[in-house]
Amino acid sequence: MRRLALVCVAAIAMVLTACGGDDEQDVRNAIGRFASATETEDARAACRAVTPRTRDLLGRLAAARLGTPGCESLLRARFAESGGTSFAINATTLAAVEEAKVEINGDVAEIDTFGEREHLPLRRSGGEWRLDLVGIPAQGYSLRASVACTERDVRLLSSPLPSPTRAGYSAFTRRMAVRAEALAEELERLRPPRGEEEAHRTYVAGLRTQARELRRVAKAVAGDAPVLEAASSRSAALRAAERRMLAAQERLEVACDPSASRRGAAAYRASGERICRAVSRRIQRLGEPANAAGLGAYMRRVRG
Secondary structure: OHHHHHHHHHHHHHHHHHOOOOOHHHHHHHHHHHHHHHHHHHHHHHHHHEEEHHHHHHHHHHHHOOOOOHHHHHHHHHHHHOOHOOOOHHHHHHHHHHOOOEEEEEOEEEEEOOOOOOOOEEEEEEEEEEEHHHHOOHHHHHHHHHHHHHHHHHHHOOOOOOOOHHHHHHHHHHHHHHHHHHHHHHHHHOOOOOHHHHHHHHHHHHHHHHHHEEEHHHHHHOOOOOHHHHHHHHHHHHHHHHHHHHHHHHHHHOOOOOOHHHOOHHHHHHHHHHHHHHHHHHHHHHOOOOOOOHHHOOOOOOOO
């Protein structure tokens, strides 16, 4: 069934591309080129069929997520994960493109194929019309937010690992708070897709809550509060904010995945676990207090 659908879409795309001669038909042909490239999973052709600003964002996402910059790198990875259908314009849309109203204003064009839904925007670049994925509100928001989120995670994860001390924990927690605040400010400037305004507000509010709670943890730890108690005291609020953000990210199709930037994370985690085990053994060797009178001294030693 998938192969038959691919053949049908590719056939319509070839018909669109074969016709030509005026600006309106050239605009329609550009959609056919993109559809054909994604259906055949041709990353190079698909990147040539989109606007420079779309290629730039796809390239930045590839650099942050994969460690290899370039539009083609990102699309090859996307095709390997979910195939060309994740980007493809289906046969119904392609058929509608041939009859759709085309509006051209200089080097900017729109194809009205979706009725009340978003139009397909195109821009002329290098003498050719190219699909502007960034100009489609849902795809533009998803791409811009994913780039912003992943790039900020890369900077956080690639910064020097904190020392496994109270000061190191406090400093790293402050860095996470700064990341959340900066991302909230950047996302707040984006125009959300139609119908997803509430998800957008929830996402931004969740980031601000995360930043506020992380700053409280960092301040408490810097003020000599026990690390575990400080983190535990804000954990409920942090978990609730994270749940809200994850739900909003799913609705908005925002992905944060700095996969290539986690170098050193395994060693750091192993070091942290080793320290935790050592602390646990030391607490076990203290022995439990014999009576209530010794509880205060015991807890002071545990906290120390």
